[in-house]
Amino acid sequence: MSRAQFVKESAPSGEWKRQSNWFTGRITRESTARPGEGPDERGRWPVETGRYRLVVSLACPWAHRSVIVRRLLGLEDAISLGVVDPIRDDRGWRFTLDPAGRDPVLGIEFLSDAYRRTDPSYDGRVTVPTIVDTVTGLVVTNDYPQITLDFSTEWTEFHRPDAPRLIPADRAELNRLIEEIYQDVNNGVYRCGFATTQETYESAYDALFERLDELEERLADREYLLGDRLTEVDIRLFTTLVRFDAVYHGHFKCNRNKLTEFPNLWAYARRLYRLPSFGETVDFDQIKRHYYLTHDTINPNGIVAKGPDPRAWMAA
Incomplete structure (x- = not known):
């Protein structure tokens, strides 16, 4: 098996592993x-x-x-x-x-x-x-x-003349947040969804919601993760949050809380959704059809969830 082979099989522990990126030019x-x-x-x-x-x-x-x-x-x-x-x-x-x-x-x-x-x-x-x-x-x-x-x-x-600066000069905190959010949230939802033992599922589940709780607290007094300016890490978190209630909560068994039940995270996600380039690039139909129709081992009957109502993203 090459290093690029998709490891859909679980590790001996039952933990799902993501394949390496093969083309890295x-x-x-x-x-x-x-x-x-x-x-x-x-x-x-x-x-x-x-x-x-x-x-x-x-x-x-x-x-x-x-x-x-x-x-x-x-x-x-x-x-x-x-x-x-x-x-x-x-x-x-x-x-x-x-x-x-x-x-x-x-x-x-x-x-x-x-x-x-x-x-x-x-x-x-x-x-x-x-x-x-x-x-x-x-x-x-x-x-x-x-x-x-x-x-x-x-x-x-x-770049356009008014393009945002998404990478701050001092990248230490950005890099730390990117890594933590990747491990526990971005990839964490997949580690929940594709776990093949109860123990590895619960471990990923606990890490996911512990990190979401930390992010909920972090956003209590700031508009973006690094303060008052949009950065790369906000984009990386947003693409998981916007899919959370539609697919990860039910399909991947990430069901301790819905996104809508985290007041700060939900308000933050909706603020981002209304920014140019965010909500206009979200396609809930394609998101739901992809997850529910391509993961045969999780959803063998291919039933696509009807909800949630996407109009909630534009609610005041």
């Missing part, structure tokens, strides 16, 4: 590759407007964060966007939302086509977000934590 201003060429000897691709395509699923929280950051920074013209069907089949993410079932820029039917072209030996799970080079057709990266950081730091030449 970066698009940076330090790349020594010439325009139109592939990566340099360090795996760095050149920053070129109009060259790269960001492929996402609107259902996926890891991909959703890249959609939000791309819009916030004004990179729509610099980096094109491809959207896959929220329902995967055995071959993975499909471009069935596009005419003739092909991505109009890449000319492929499945995101896996780009993966195999880049590495014919790849036998892992195909993931979103993925950035594909439209010149060579090769995958640049599926390293979702790094993608949004690089949007902020490497693409500054193409």
Whole structure:
């Protein structure tokens, strides 16, 4: 089994493990590759407007964060966007939302086509977000934590004039929060949902709600996680919170509290939802259909939950 193989099986403890990111190239201003060429000897691709395509699923929280950051920074013209069907089949993410079932820029039917072209030996799970080079057709990266950081730091030449600064100069507290929220919340809901023993499920469940309780207290006297300014960590938390009551609470058994029962977190999430690039990029239909229809072991009958009412997100 390669290091990229999707580990859907549980570890001996019954704990679910997330696969590593296989394609970890970066698009940076330090790349020594010439325009139109592939990566340099360090795996760095050149920053070129109009060259790269960001492929996402609107259902996926890891991909959703890249959609939000791309819009916030004004990179729509610099980096094109491809959207896959929220329902995967055995071959993975499909471009069935596009005419003739092909991505109009890449000319492929499945995101896996780009993966195999880049590495014919790849036998892992195909993931979103993925950035594909439209010149060579090769995958640049599926390293979702790094993608949004690089949007902020490497693409500054193409940011809109009023783009927010999502990465503070002193990154120590940002990095700490990102790591804690990833372990216990972003990935924690999956550790609950895919646990195969009662013990590992309860351990993940307890860690999740302990962290949410801490975040609830943290937001008692501040607008954003780091104070009065929106940063990268707010985006990373938001994409989990916006899915919490719709899928994680019931589908993944994260049911001690609903998001709506955390007064500060619920108010915070709704504030973010109303900001440009947040609520307008949320598609509850695709979110629910993806989770309820692709996790056969959790929901074998494929019943998609009807609620909750999304109008609550716009309530005063």
